[in-house]
């Protein structure tokens with residue numbers, strides 16, 4: 001597998017948003033490490049045979065990574081429960097995507113202050129009620145809205161934008177930030 005192919009696969013799965021230039025630099029290595037973490041491989045950033053095999057499987061089988069909550073440092077599954085409070089769903093019409101959780105962990109660790117989640121998973125009805133867009137990534141478990149205690153949304157946003165695998169992020173108000181992944 002060439003470096004360009006590796007970057008293409010990482011990009012396709014939402015881990016890499018740099019140039020497909022065949023130069024396997026720090027951004028490519030970080031993306032590889034993030035993929036490895038999500039798919040239960042040793043997270044060393046080295047794109048070896050095991051990683052090649054796993055990434056081909058993930059693309060070919062359209063395999064969704066499973067969350068290993070033990071590896072999520074600062075957040076619990078309950079914090080991402082749909083906020084319809086059981087009115088329309090069981091709380092988890094889908095599970096959270098591990099990449100979102102890695103990003104939140106990274107941000108929480110960086111700022112060293114509590115992370116407060118206001119929205120993780122949403123069912124269709126809840127999403128509609130709160131005026132979420134129809135194709136919201138919250139419906140797929142691929143988004144989270146959160147704040148970091150004592151930090152402004154602008155500060156948090158600046159940092160989130162530097163992380164690999166972020167598809168889209170914006171400030172919801174002066175404190176809360178939305179982040180989603182591919």
Ligand SMILES: [Zn+2]
Pocket residue numbers: 082083084085086087088089090091122123126
């Ligand atoms: Zn719901």
Ligand SMILES: [Zn+2]
Pocket residue numbers: 119138143144145178179
């Ligand atoms: Zn959101």
